[in-house]
Amino acid sequence: MRLTRYFLPVLKETPAEAQIVSHRLMLRAGMIKQQAAGIYSWLPLGLKVLRRIEQIVHEEQERAGHIALLMPTLQPADLWRESGRYDDYGEEMLRITDRHKREMLYGPTNEEMITDIFRSNVESYKQLPLTLYHIQWKFRDEVRPRFGVMRGREFLMKDGYTFDIDKDAALHAYNRHMVSYLRTYERMGLTAIPMRADSGPIGGDDTHEFLVLASTGESEVFYDAAVTDLHLGDREIDYADRAGVKAVCDEFTTLYARTDETHDAALFDAIPPERRRVGRGIEVGQIFYFGTKYSDPMKANVVNDQGARVPVHMGSHGIGVSRLLGAIIEASHDERGIIWPEGVTPFAVGIVNLKQGDSATDAACEGLYAAVQATGLEPLYDDRDDRAGAKFATMDLIGLPWRITVGPRGLANGVVELTERRTGVSVEMTAEAAVARLVEIYALHR
């Protein structure tokens, strides 16, 4: 993409309403525009990152054997009356009446609807296990939306639902989700720690939240410092291997890590003092096993191998997709702007032309632009007729992890400059070498 052809309304000054750094940077980088309290338009740069995150979520869900579908944002109230939640959910549910006076609602979650889909189509244990998920906009009429996309009223969420014949099988689905989520967050450059949590209005006994450590997080967290050293890395996971998957879960959940909801001071005090940590975290996902809480009242039964009709065991699993943008920025930025991890960056590399209009420099940039595109990576070429300082400031603000700087001074020696956003370290090399280096770097993030 050429910057002169793009729509990137960056702001030099910080809008007054933004308090936390991710919100400020998303506004300044031209990623979002607020339309009402907790409701945002996604401008091109923001949408690109949102799509990157969605893509990673989809890939990891498919890898774990989960199947995508898409449910509507609007749902009939009657479905929610069956589970009893139409009354229980309260003011957070946005209720709508259509022209025929039918009661509808903008879905805050989809347990009822997925259970309806399941009971209409699945009759036998032989069709289990089954995991269906979608990535769809949700609406929760928060009393006090704030912090940009971190606590919006409209938000994009991946929610998945598991159907199993018994508790053992359902717990394997739970564990499978935990591992797939760990992989998902790692690909986004995040360390998200699974913490034992409270179930809230979804209901259920077994539940973990995934928290990204950040001082601006809304949850207080207590943990053993050693958990931050745990990483999946590139190890092979066989999602069908119950014992293997459980072993990974045990590895990540044995050390103490809890939110204030479930904090146990006695257990915390048992941690060696030098490893005790109290901090704040951003919740970016939660997994639940809730048994037959919905299948019972909604009569989602299957025939088991004894010929008996039994309610299916369910779980639900969510990732806050739009919130993740805020979480990633909170975890990865500096005083100049965002620093995107390679896994989610909107463009692979920024090309800065230091002397727009100079024929040799322009030609070198054009050649580089084409060469990067030919590798399948997407460059953002700053071809504006502007000062170097302005171009660097824009690149730093929007946070592309790599930048290639092209100017007459370097070209005289046959080199361009490859700069890493995170460290600021620049290395001079030929244009060909810079492209080759980028290919190498991004090969690690596929």
Add this chain to the structure above:
RNA sequence: CGGGGCGUAGCGCAGCCUGGUAGCGCGACGGUUUUGGGUACCGUAGGUCGUAGGUUCGAAUCCUAUCGCCCCGACCA
């Protein structure tokens, strides 16, 4: 929902107390200049001062109502 604050140009703000027909910086646009970290200068465009009533000869300014937004708390992916 309790408490607090704010709505004036695209963004950041001043003017309001003490009524007299709106201003600054940044940005945008046109030029000149400059060219390896937000350059400098000249010029141009852009605002029924959130909205509705009221008081007044006259309201951004005073009064009333209303809408919206932000912050703290309680609540929450």
